[in-house]
Amino acid sequence: MDIVGEGGERASALATAILKEMDKHIWNLYGVLEQEPNSKILAQYDSDIAAGGRAAANAQRKAIAGPANRAAARGAAAGGFAFLPPYGTAASLATVVAATVPLLRSCVDAEDVVAHATGQELIEPQRRRVARLLVVTATLPPQFRPGAAVWDIGGNEGGVSALRGWSAAECDALWEARSTAMRQWVISWTVPRASSAIPFGVGAFAGAWTGYAPVKSTIRAAERFYGSRRPVEFGDAPTDQIPAR
Numbered sequence: 001m002d003i004v005g006e007g008g009e010r011a012s013a014l015a016t017a018i019l020k021e022m023d024k025h026i027w028n029l030y031g032v033l034e035q036e037p038n039s040k041i042l043a044q045y046d047s048d049i050a051a052g053g054r055a056a057a058n059a060q061r062k063a064i065a066g067p068a069n070r071a072a073a074r075g076a077a078a079g080g081f082a083f084l085p086p087y088g089t090a091a092s093l094a095t096v097v098a099a100t101v102p103l104l105r106s107c108v109d110a111e112d113v114v115a116h117a118t119g120q121e122l123i124e125p126q127r128r129r130v131a132r133l134l135v136v137t138a139t140l141p142p143q144f145r146p147g148a149a150v151w152d153i154g155g156n157e158g159g160v161s162a163l164r165g166w167s168a169a170e171c172d173a174l175w176e177a178r179s180t181a182m183r184q185w186v187i188s189w190t191v192p193r194a195s196s197a198i199p200f201g202v203g204a205f206a207g208a209w210t211g212y213a214p215v216k217s218t219i220r221a222a223e224r225f226y227g228s229r230r231p232v233e234f235g236d237a238p239t240d241q242i243p244a245r
Helices: 008-022 026-034 039-051 053-057 059-083 089-098 100-118 125-136 159-164 168-176 178-188 191-200 213-225
Strands: none
Touching: 008 089, 008 178, 026 100, 026 125, 026 178, 039 053, 039 059, 039 100, 053 059, 059 100, 089 100, 100 125, 100 213, 125 159, 125 168, 125 178, 125 213, 159 213, 168 178
């Protein structure tokens, strides 16, 4: 399957370069999907819920604000590095691609908060990693999403219910098909903004995912996947900050 996709000569050239660089980090990306939930974030959420009142009302947004705002800061940092004159295109590209690992970690943290808040979190590591994979790649074109026929972000809500009914073999089969989806996930947050800046060097795009767009996308997908009835309100916050209160 061609995971570079359409988008013209510039976009294809950049996507090819990104894929080559990403091979250095792909196992770290897989590892993020398999990590244990961030107990500190979830414990703070539980504490705020127990406190009641305003703290409880803001518990979910506060818990998600941390991962989202960290992602924005890291994206800006990667972009700032890319603008430094001594560094060439290769250095800029390597920095941004490497930064997708902590970006994915922030996305997973946010997804875990939604799962926890809905009471639908998955305890079995085998199912939890598949749920994360489905959620973070939910906005990709259908041909790149693993198990697209099982759950679609624009289709039925509560995809977690279907996942609970899968056998261990079905979960493993979907996990083994993760490569294309994860590579396309990285490309989807880099190529669209970067390709138009290629004449000025890859560094000109200043971190393709500066802002919290990837985490926000993950939050919305998680809300549908876990059937959340209390969507996180982003309000009128600037694009690189989600207010915690």
